[in-house]
Amino acid sequence: MVSIRSIPSTPSSLTHLDLQWIIKHREDRFTLCGRCTSVCPKEAIFLTYRRQRMPKLDILKKKRSSEYRTFTGIRQRTEPANRCIGCGMCATVCPNEAIGPEPNPNDPRVRLLHNDKGEAWKRGGRRNFRGSLLDRIMFTRISMLTDPALDAGRHEFQLNTLLGRVLSPEEFLRRKATGGWIPPVREIFPFIIGSMSFGALSPNMWLGLLQGVAYCNEVLGIPVVMATGEGGCPPWVLKSPYLKYIILQIASGYFGWDEIIRAIPDMQCDPAAIEIKYGQGAKPGDGGLLMWFKVSKLIARLRGVPEGVDLPSPPVHQTLYSIEESVMKMIQSLSMAWGFRVPVYPKISGSTSAKSVLNNLVRNPYASALMIDGVDGGTGAAYNVSMDATGHPIASNLRECYLDLVAQGKQNEIPLFAAGGVGKNGNVTQNGLALIMLGASGVHIGKYMMQSAAGCLGSEQNRCNVCNLGICPKGITSQNTKLYRRLDPDQVAERVADTFMAISTEMRKVLAPLGRSQSLPIGMSDAIGIDDAAAAEKLQIKYIC
Amino acid sequence: MCRLALKTASKPFSPYDVLTAMEAMQEGYDGSGLGLVLRGVKFTDFTYRTQDPILSGIAHTEAAYHRLDAFMQEKGFQLKYDHEFDVDFKKIEAQDRYKYFLRVYKLPASWKTYAADEVEEQLMLNRLELRKNGEDHGGDLTVFSFWPDVVTIKEVGWPLGIGKALHLNDDRIEARVVMAQGRQNTNYGINLYACHPFFIQGIATMTNGENTAYVPIKELLTGMHYPGYIGYQSDSEVFTHILHYVHKRLKLPLETYKHVITPLKTEELNMHPQGDFLKGMRNVCRRMIIDGPNCVIGSLQDETCIMVQDHKKLRPGTVGGKKGEWAMASEMCGVDAMIPDRDRSHDFQPMRENTVIIPPDRKEMKIWSQFDPYPLPQVA
Ligand code: SF4
Ligand code: SF4
Numbered sequence: 001m002v003s004i005r006s007i008p009s010t011p012s013s014l015t016h017l018d019l020q021w022i023i024k025h026r027e028d029r030f031t032l033c034g035r036c037t038s039v040c041p042k043e044a045i046f047l048t049y050r051r052q053r054m055p056k057l058d059i060l061k062k063k064r065s066s067e068y069r070t071f072t073g074i075r076q077r078t079e080p081a082n083r084c085i086g087c088g089m090c091a092t093v094c095p096n097e098a099i100g101p102e103p104n105p106n107d108p109r110v111r112l113l114h115n116d117k118g119e120a121w122k123r124g125g126r127r128n129f130r131g132s133l134l135d136r137i138m139f140t141r142i143s144m145l146t147d148p149a150l151d152a153g154r155h156e157f158q159l160n161t162l163l164g165r166v167l168s169p170e171e172f173l174r175r176k177a178t179g180g181w182i183p184p185v186r187e188i189f190p191f192i193i194g195s196m197s198f199g200a201l202s203p204n205m206w207l208g209l210l211q212g213v214a215y216c217n218e219v220l221g222i223p224v225v226m227a228t229g230e231g232g233c234p235p236w237v238l239k240s241p242y243l244k245y246i247i248l249q250i251a252s253g254y255f256g257w258d259e260i261i262r263a264i265p266d267m268q269c270d271p272a273a274i275e276i277k278y279g280q281g282a283k284p285g286d287g288g289l290l291m292w293f294k295v296s297k298l299i300a301r302l303r304g305v306p307e308g309v310d311l312p313s314p315p316v317h318q319t320l321y322s323i324e325e326s327v328m329k330m331i332q333s334l335s336m337a338w339g340f341r342v343p344v345y346p347k348i349s350g351s352t353s354a355k356s357v358l359n360n361l362v363r364n365p366y367a368s369a370l371m372i373d374g375v376d377g378g379t380g381a382a383y384n385v386s387m388d389a390t391g392h393p394i395a396s397n398l399r400e401c402y403l404d405l406v407a408q409g410k411q412n413e414i415p416l417f418a419a420g421g422v423g424k425n426g427n428v429t430q431n432g433l434a435l436i437m438l439g440a441s442g443v444h445i446g447k448y449m450m451q452s453a454a455g456c457l458g459s460e461q462n463r464c465n466v467c468n469l470g471i472c473p474k475g476i477t478s479q480n481t482k483l484y485r486r487l488d489p490d491q492v493a494e495r496v497a498d499t500f501m502a503i504s505t506e507m508r509k510v511l512a513p514l515g516r517s518q519s520l521p522i523g524m525s526d527a528i529g530i531d532d533a534a535a536a537e538k539l540q541i542k543y544i545c
Numbered sequence: 546m547c548r549l550a551l552k553t554a555s556k557p558f559s560p561y562d563v564l565t566a567m568e569a570m571q572e573g574y575d576g577s578g579l580g581l582v583l584r585g586v587k588f589t590d591f592t593y594r595t596q597d598p599i600l601s602g603i604a605h606t607e608a609a610y611h612r613l614d615a616f617m618q619e620k621g622f623q624l625k626y627d628h629e630f631d632v633d634f635k636k637i638e639a640q641d642r643y644k645y646f647l648r649v650y651k652l653p654a655s656w657k658t659y660a661a662d663e664v665e666e667q668l669m670l671n672r673l674e675l676r677k678n679g680e681d682h683g684g685d686l687t688v689f690s691f692w693p694d695v696v697t698i699k700e701v702g703w704p705l706g707i708g709k710a711l712h713l714n715d716d717r718i719e720a721r722v723v724m725a726q727g728r729q730n731t732n733y734g735i736n737l738y739a740c741h742p743f744f745i746q747g748i749a750t751m752t753n754g755e756n757t758a759y760v761p762i763k764e765l766l767t768g769m770h771y772p773g774y775i776g777y778q779s780d781s782e783v784f785t786h787i788l789h790y791v792h793k794r795l796k797l798p799l800e801t802y803k804h805v806i807t808p809l810k811t812e813e814l815n816m817h818p819q820g821d822f823l824k825g826m827r828n829v830c831r832r833m834i835i836d837g838p839n840c841v842i843g844s845l846q847d848e849t850c851i852m853v854q855d856h857k858k859l860r861p862g863t864v865g866g867k868k869g870e871w872a873m874a875s876e877m878c879g880v881d882a883m884i885p886d887r888d889r890s891h892d893f894q895p896m897r898e899n900t901v902i903i904p905p906d907r908k909e910m911k912i913w914s915q916f917d918p919y920p921l922p923q924v925a
Contacts (some may be wrong), residue, residue, distance in 0.1 A: 038785065147838050166829055172825055204730070406764045409769050518856050519758065519834040521836075522832075524758070525760060526759070526760040
């Protein structure tokens, strides 16, 4: 055995077999075009000269020997910084199907080395957990003989939901009679494009989403709204008639709000709502984080900061002394900014303390809703440990809050919105409707929109998930013009429309056999069941097997 | 499916007439029970004053019957008339029936100072207390209604058979309004309280069809913590409670009921003269929107009768009659059987936007549409 020092081995050295994605390439198909290496966002592969032994047998001389040939081949880098992320862009650009990543079925050691220089692993994307409780919830109360089922294609369905504080009928009548203030309520589609900031998304992605949303509203008649996330909104949108489709988010960094407040006198219409972000499912306890390389000139202008600096938002609002005070200050002052014509609601991360927040909101006459973001929510950038292990799954969190409202008879007054893992495995309508039947008035979808409308490559197998690095191979989450030019806003808009048309059809396909068409079946818990007795008991729905 | 029949006439008639009319509608029903509500009651053995409350129910044991007596005495109610049904117990399917009671009481002297609202509240609370009393004793006492001028009878079995067993054809009781429904709630376990018509504070409704939005509505009503909103052994009970809530507690005009249970669409309300108010009402009463195929027939304390349909699947429901005499039924043949000598060309089957009203004067059938102006001034 050779001495250890003669082998190039350090504690951090890896082979390609230690990586999560292993590049498979077929030399017989190679044309040396170099497209794969130039497109690779991680510079994970490189063309290099290789030597191959060619065995030679001289029969006449009865001699065996070797000859060597030199060829140009692909090699995969093994440094964690250049690890292959499995995005598959190399396969996309290859004219010959000669290359592509494959998941490593063994335990990839690379995950133990994501802490180089003491930096804990940060990434974007999702939780990397493929299981989904929501996928297991089925719609089991089928209308057949006791009442006829509906025809999903022919009948009319009321699929919309309400966003805004709803008064009790008694209070509504009292205020109507005395000319009192009736809180603003929006009638919207229950699948909302969840908050993704203008800094996190590329300008083309943002434009595409907005165009798609406008098309859904104005042509398809599906009243979709989208939330901005922290960091403001481009001034041309603030002053456009499209603002009514936008939920403006204010978060702990208050980024972009100078611009928004200054634009108020010039606004043609009110925004759909204001979301105050107190927490996020993917990284509870952390504020937003925009890495310096995403702070382009445009983003810097919007946020009122210098170019090219990291923009971490504080974990909590600086003004936050107590929930009562925060609710009073933030909700009321934001309501006031728009003359009490715009619903204002907080977004929190799923937590065992969600119920206390909710009970506080119930007593606040200006709170318009509560949005709870579960642990399966996505993000542009967070620590891996936050994403994977911090937070609360949405289903039981939402259900507890809803049942709490039911006990108080307030379920129609404060709508609950849920997020975190809706459509994580592609079953967006099933997941969304399951949450609605557990008590949500609507759901927010972020990652699913990126995948469905913009072709995001991320997956729960930790595919891609480099949204934090500004190198998004699809141009969705990058401020690099070279990258985001890959994304055509018109095509994104078309896919947004496709997505919502399909969700709306699927909703009818679920609601028709349940015999529901007159109102969104919020809290229709008798219609659903799950094949897990403990979950069924916890959610107070039927156990099915 | 339940068969429903309602007859209202200026001249009192025997409830047995309605039961025979129900025979015409026997196809497609299981005939598993009977629910009857009578208003404008007349007894041949007793001159009834309409303000005195009538307690209707069943004592399943002798002990329960005595407990009932003691309870009412203790509360200060004075028994004025105890209707003795001439019962043929052999013809009754159920075994545990000791006595069908139908008793007229005089309000306790101590209630003299009560306002009308308070009397109504107390009557309901007394009924609920008695119901609870029965439930606490293994269900040996069933109380259907305790209200002036309202008689309720419910039993398991073929409707006409029950009518015969109770000798309802002896004309000792007559009424100006009779609501009859011919089925026990066989979708769930048999329970006398699950049988329509449901009753609360002078309001009674019966329904055919399944209410698919039942659970969220039930949860909303239960969450109001109003003492009368209990029971829910049937998904149809919520229709009665919504009508009670809208008309009696919110004190809104009867037109509002339809706007609450099946509101118009936003596009339609945008064109409606009172669309703004109605949109607001739709938002605040959103959890009371019904779903599923339903025909709801109801009657109010003043003997107004109504029929409404759901928004889409429309269970059958026909109204017909003539001046002074009207019938509502789940089948047209039921109307025929109750009022054969009417002009059938004036029969009406309400559509999704209609509320059919027979006012207490019974002169004509009124048809309201949700697209009509809404009487907003009455609300203010
Ligand atoms: S899969 Fe993506 S990261 Fe991996 S080599 Fe191909 S282009 Fe590079
Ligand atoms: S494609 Fe872009 S948005 Fe999707 S996971 Fe990769 S980096 Fe993130």
